[in-house]
Amino acid sequence: MKTLQLVPAMEQGGVERGVVEMNRVIVGAGWENVVVAAGGRLLDQIAADGGKCVCADMKGKNPLTFFSRARTLRKILEAERPDVVCAHSRVPAWLFLWANRTLGIPWISFAHGANSISRYSRVMTRGDLTVTPSRYIADYLKDAYGLAEERIRVIPRAIETEKFDPAGLDRSFVDAKRADWGVEGRFVVMGVGRITQLKGYDVLIDAVAKLAEDVPNAKLVLVGEAEEARKDVETALRAQVTDRGLSNRVVFAGNQRQIAECLSLADVVVSSNVRKPEAFGRSMAEALAMGKPVVACAFGGALDIVEDGVNGALVPPPKAETPREETVAAFAAALKRVARSHFGDLRTPALEKFSFARMAESALAVYRELAR
Numbered sequence: 001m002k003t004l005q006l007v008p009a010m011e012q013g014g015v016e017r018g019v020v021e022m023n024r025v026i027v028g029a030g031w032e033n034v035v036v037a038a039g040g041r042l043l044d045q046i047a048a049d050g051g052k053c054v055c056a057d058m059k060g061k062n063p064l065t066f067f068s069r070a071r072t073l074r075k076i077l078e079a080e081r082p083d084v085v086c087a088h089s090r091v092p093a094w095l096f097l098w099a100n101r102t103l104g105i106p107w108i109s110f111a112h113g114a115n116s117i118s119r120y121s122r123v124m125t126r127g128d129l130t131v132t133p134s135r136y137i138a139d140y141l142k143d144a145y146g147l148a149e150e151r152i153r154v155i156p157r158a159i160e161t162e163k164f165d166p167a168g169l170d171r172s173f174v175d176a177k178r179a180d181w182g183v184e185g186r187f188v189v190m191g192v193g194r195i196t197q198l199k200g201y202d203v204l205i206d207a208v209a210k211l212a213e214d215v216p217n218a219k220l221v222l223v224g225e226a227e228e229a230r231k232d233v234e235t236a237l238r239a240q241v242t243d244r245g246l247s248n249r250v251v252f253a254g255n256q257r258q259i260a261e262c263l264s265l266a267d268v269v270v271s272s273n274v275r276k277p278e279a280f281g282r283s284m285a286e287a288l289a290m291g292k293p294v295v296a297c298a299f300g301g302a303l304d305i306v307e308d309g310v311n312g313a314l315v316p317p318p319k320a321e322t323p324r325e326e327t328v329a330a331f332a333a334a335l336k337r338v339a340r341s342h343f344g345d346l347r348t349p350a351l352e353k354f355s356f357a358r359m360a361e362s363a364l365a366v367y368r369e370l371a372r
Contacts, residue, residue, distance in 0.1 A: 001371055002032040004082035006092035008059035010040030012224065012255050013194045014282040015088055015112050017042075018157055023051040025360040034080050036073070036092075054080075058092040066095070074099035083371045086110055093123040106370035111137055113279040114300070117144045128370055133157050133280035134301040153366050156304065157282050158359035161351055164260045164289040173261045181251045183265055186219040187339055190266035192259065192283035195226040195234045200272035202240060203324070207272075207331035209246055215339050221251045223262050259283075263290040268338045271296035274318050274327055281305055288350035293343050295334045311346050313337050
């Protein structure tokens, strides 16, 4: 059995980390796995775990190069002869559709998010099966495109139990980051994920500034960085911090590979998406596994993870007419509520709900459905 994963690039992010995890599962099952991507630092991990890496442009959106890139992909498919192909984004899916025209290779479209409704996005429903990380995305695709329920498989992303274990951390890394970020004795609010406009970090920065009126030792740590094409977003956030006089209260931690160790330094983890719901929200589930409460908007995948007052706090999703100041105040109030609350065991129920073993077997079962 050979699977082939098509990913724009393997730099950072929940989708990319999921591909790394599934590579381990596939190789561990005795199968072959090939990851085709336009480079990225995580390809080294794919190779180290026994997978094969092929570099090809699965990311570019220039229509003038589409057919040459599709021909390159076709040559890869002919050389690798996979049993099943998995497309993890729209550009790779379109390239595969053209490259696969006469090859007839079964494929799975992994719809990781609620993309804007369009002919371009519809491609994520054209796989022989479509896998979604949450019921929210499954229902979104059904409503938007009439995708039949029998072609949908919902597989929640999972927590790597051994990796996200407070008892098994790299203590030297934790101590170094505690000092580097200056969080000793602080109430640490943490955002985790690639810096994009959709993450709502501009709202979170202002919310933490407002929180500091009641929780003076509050400090925000943003773990992640912007891709080269989105550096303007990070630049704007840094300017916002400077303009607000928050340089001693906000840390831009950059890309980090030891996410569990980073999460261990948080008092609360925030998903500050206000414009578009998270499809699942891996960092939220991982935070709970580390015993950290979560604050998030009450929509999308967050509703599968966060229970208000039980393992964190939910913020009403803003409407188009909601003033930004009101949204900032709502996040600040939720953070204040969490700061003054005591939560019980958050790890055990999170591990039960997001079992890695269950996710792995569900994914392998989907591959088996389509294997020729």
